Amino acid sequence: MPPLKILQYPDKGLKRVSIPVVNFDESIQKVIDDMFETHYATPNCAALAATQLNLEIPWRITVIDYSANKDQPLCLVNPQIIHREGEQNEYEGCMSVFPQHIHEKVKRAMKITVQYQDRYGTPHEIEAEGYFAKCIQHEVDHLDGHVFLDHLHKIKIDRILRKIKKVQRQGKNS
Numbered sequence: 001m002p003p004l005k006i007l008q009y010p011d012k013g014l015k016r017v018s019i020p021v022v023n024f025d026e027s028i029q030k031v032i033d034d035m036f037e038t039h040y041a042t043p044n045c046a047a048l049a050a051t052q053l054n055l056e057i058p059w060r061i062t063v064i065d066y067s068a069n070k071d072q073p074l075c076l077v078n079p080q081i082i083h084r085e086g087e088q089n090e091y092e093g094c095m096s097v098f099p100q101h102i103h104e105k106v107k108r109a110m111k112i113t114v115q116y117q118d119r120y121g122t123p124h125e126i127e128a129e130g131y132f133a134k135c136i137q138h139e140v141d142h143l144d145g146h147v148f149l150d151h152l153h154k155i156k157i158d159r160i161l162r163k164i165k166k167v168q169r170q171g172k173n174s
């Protein structure tokens, strides 16, 4: 069993705004380890943000690994997107938003520059493009209290949610 529970939409916890990490102490190391453990225990998971999890404090932390062998862990603490350029419009899903059912296109920047600290507090700056950039933007949204549905029109969201309810009523959901 993974140590942390992934909150499911429309859980109010998903609207929490993350708290920046100041002290990179043992308790933060434990949170990051638990986040990675939860990530690797969840099938088809590309990344998780602390605000998606049943953590007492929703730290500004995201763990990312979408490598085929799950051997390229990346932890971003206090990430800030300082530059965006270009556009992409690709399908996204989310472990908190009916992961079996919803994949919708979301407009994101194609290329971003991100400042963050690693798990030990050392500052870094990276450029990300394409899928990697999309993934970081999705996670930073979580850390600001948003899910990817927030990017869609309300009419579309209502239609999707109605469809899911219908499927669930028919007992076809997994």
Ligand code: NI
Residues within 6 Å of the ligand: 093, 094, 095, 096, 138, 142
């Ligand atoms: Ni997500």
